Amino acid sequence: MKNLLNIRYFLIGLAMSFFALSCVDLEEQVYSDVLADEFFQNEEEFISALGAAYRSLGGLGNHSGLWSINEIASDEIVVSHKGGDWFDGGVLLQLHQHDFLPDNPFFQNSWNFLFGGINTCNRLIFTFEGSDNPIAPSFIGELRALRALYYYWALDAFGNVPLVTDFADLEAPSTRSRQEIYNFILTELNEVIPLLPTAKDASTYGRMTRWSALMIRMKLYLNAEVYTGTPQWALAAADAEEIINSGPYSLMPIYKDNFVINNAISSENILVYPYDKVFARGFNWVMMTLHIASQATFNLTQQPWNGYQTVEEFYNSYVDPVRNPGVQGPVWKGLALEQSPGTLDGRLSNFLVGPQFRSDGSRLTDPGVEGNDPDGQPLTFMPFLNEISPGGLRQAGARIAKYEFERGGTDNMSNDFVIFRLSDVILSLAEAKFRLGETAEALALVNQIRERAGNLDPFTTLTEQNLFDERGREMYVEMTRRQDLIRFKKYGEAWWPFQGMNRPKRVHAPGSHWELFPIPEPQILANPKLTQNPGYN
Template identity: 30%
Template sequence: MKYLKQHFKTSRFLVGILSIGLAISCTDLEIEETDSRQSPDFQGVGDVDLFIDGIYNSLNGIIGNQADFFALSEVTTDAALVPTRGSDWGDNGIWRQLHQHDWRTDHQYITNTFNQWNQTQFAASQALSDLSNPNEQQRAQASFLRALGVFFVLDNFGQVPIRDPEASLLDNPEVITDQEAVDYIIADLNTAIAGLPALGPGSGVGTATSDHARASKAAARYLLAKVLLNKHIYVGGEPTTADMQQVIDLVDAITAEGYAIEDDYFDIFRNELDDETIWFIPTSVGNRIWNGLHYNQAPEIAGGGWNGFATLAEYYDMFEGDANVNTPGSGQEERRGYVPTEGLPAGSFDGATDSNDDGYADGSNVGFGFLVGQQYDYDGSALNDRGGNPLTFKRDFTDGNGNPSLINNSESTGIRVQKYNARYGGFVEHEIFFRYSDAYLMKAEAMFRAGQDPTAMMNVLRGLREATPFTSVTEQDILDERGRELYAEFWRRNDMIRFGQYTRGWELKADSQIGNENRNLFPIPASQIILNPNLTQNPGY
């Protein structure tokens, strides 16, 4: 079982926090007395800029990871699964439980996600304290970060523990839910919008000091639009016309800054300037590349892939093109990508490397999008798996007896997903988190929910993606279009819940969990309920 190690990212966060004597507990939102300078009473943040940098740096580990938040957002849906292949990726069933919706209150990735986003929002509250005396720009950045943390805790768990950093450490954090939590997020985002800079697109590439590695007005508007689009899920009832109009207005404000849809889909995910990126995280994209590739693919870059993650055939089938072939010219839409039948010559594109001097650009035999069927070496010969069998990625997940299963899979079961490509660097620190096409589709959805017709708007996107235009648009069309545009970008669970499809059946999901609405929220970690009696366990757990 291989993981991209995250310890160096974690250490950057700890430097930012511990250097000013504030260690934030992941487990109970209390300040730990782990530093000799720690006072039993909060005295304020000494260097607010450094502290906020530490919070941003902590996001590198959250977003760059393949477990925890990413796993909850994607592996619990129809978009991703991690079968056990022999002894590889077994991990005591931790991945299988997510896809099958068979998790318990002590699932480690659920606990980690709860802790991480609560840590984010509490650290932001420390920066916002009057004792820290933040200036307007610092207040805007910290307000955005707190809103981000509270939003993801609310979205995943339905209740948010809020601690005033100036309160007694003996007091249990209060818990906010529903409308109160939504209002809390909206207030912070309004503060952020007022104080953050208006950057416009293309202000920086993948470094921690780039403008778009920090929040802007567009990022805050994007997040506010996301909150309002999902508001009825959190507070109950149906979407209101007023909320949907505000979503439309927020996206229009982002558009007015110059953000636009890029017409070369996979170029969006390179470390280059573009008109799409609203906010990227300067964290390695290695997990997105290597966790799905086979061990024998691109070994000259990172020793080959880790052969874990895959997607369901039903998800792949949402895209136009031949169901069994995805080589160039198979009638596929752009977003489905393609499987190259050979590599490219060294030097054939900017940034190409040839580390083993074989005349081919490293990683150029690895495809884009969805990898299905036979995979090829640089010279056009068929790749084999470790047993010498043709490396043919199959649509199905079966055990050694040919039965549908998440265990005892071979090395080649499952269609693989490659949104970021190894040919541009195996561990480039540039992962897209907020982008314009998502905002564009949020506007289309808001129009639909407000009784307007978004068909023409959605056809602009489909035209750029080389897909057949719609004659009309249904709710299912909107969900599917979001799935085609935003796969592997953290939003599938959120989207499926909003469209009422997270509890439906899909391949290899546990029959006992189909229709179980309680799974729309994850359990509050058992350890947290012991620590804070103001928290109550979510129904069904």
């Protein structure tokens, strides 16, 4: 059962939210005048207004925003150009090929998502500060933590961004350095973490708590060498240990149960956005990844778009390297994975592969274009990807099945979108320990994750490579991979092997300008105080 309190404040917050989508335009139209000392009389009224800031998170689960730029620019996800479908002016190809251009609308959408959320937090902080209610400071602290989350994502994606905290300041903001943004987020978190709630219950579900704020700080420290040039492994480990040892979280016995339709049951998820197909729509992965014919498999009310696919090499990383030494991956031959019995990673539930069927059990076929199927019938999702452009096969690529698809569902999913969960904390602690030379402790932590995955033997030794690989298998499409590739100095490797591209491959050294996305061109044109990131002028 969905948390009715959260649904209620999301709906009321959505109705009240009239905010600018860019930090360049800080003025908003006022539709009514509600004075803080007249409206905010009790907790319920604060929560109803607070929902607007959280509602901004609803952009995470749909196409062409922050999630898309992080995943398509990594070695996890590609959206191939399939004949007449999904070329879209080449914007998806340039994302995957690391040929980023400032006029790519995906960057503008991501910027608007981030600074729309920041602006809404600023507006509500400004409003709450006008209340003399003694509970106001606790809600201001929560908003500051949420604003820190938006700024953390902006820091990671764009690096050098404006710092806007005063809603009443109408002057156009200037660019701040990545170091300044890092320092701001850290200072904010240090001040508000002691003020945030610690409970894991209906009252805090989908909201910032001490544990989610600690996780933002842990992520800052984990990536500190990338962001500032100075590693902070011990501080990252300390925050991770506090979450693990003091937080109210535990690993779910079964990995995929963190992503079922009713995943509010998860004991592992630390921060989520509570989507709902009626009340809080926008989680569209079922449309983004499934084939158009998959409508008959799940009895969907809408026809999917046949877009997002898994990079074949990433899918193949799910082979068990302990039981299958030297095997490159679960090689696809027609319909079967070439692995020995008992060696399948339970996290292969992340993918939909193989023959596809209608809901009545009959074999599903691809109708093709005007009834002529250029890829061959019957419909079979193959991990194999022939090329990125222009002739990508419509059946190619393992599809994203991490979140359970609802039978009879709509184009909007009701699964809660997982932003942070405990297994990421455990693997982050393992990495911090490994880099500090505490390899025995790190090995035990990684094996804890492997044990939960099922059918996997424990590692006997831990290397940087198998630590990186285990993070990939566990955290697939959770908006961590691009960050991990950069931190492990693998982001510029030539991991895309296919021909038929419209632009050359990008192979770049660690620390190159491609590790930051460009400031969107519309923002630069609208605000001359903004400075483009190096390499994009």
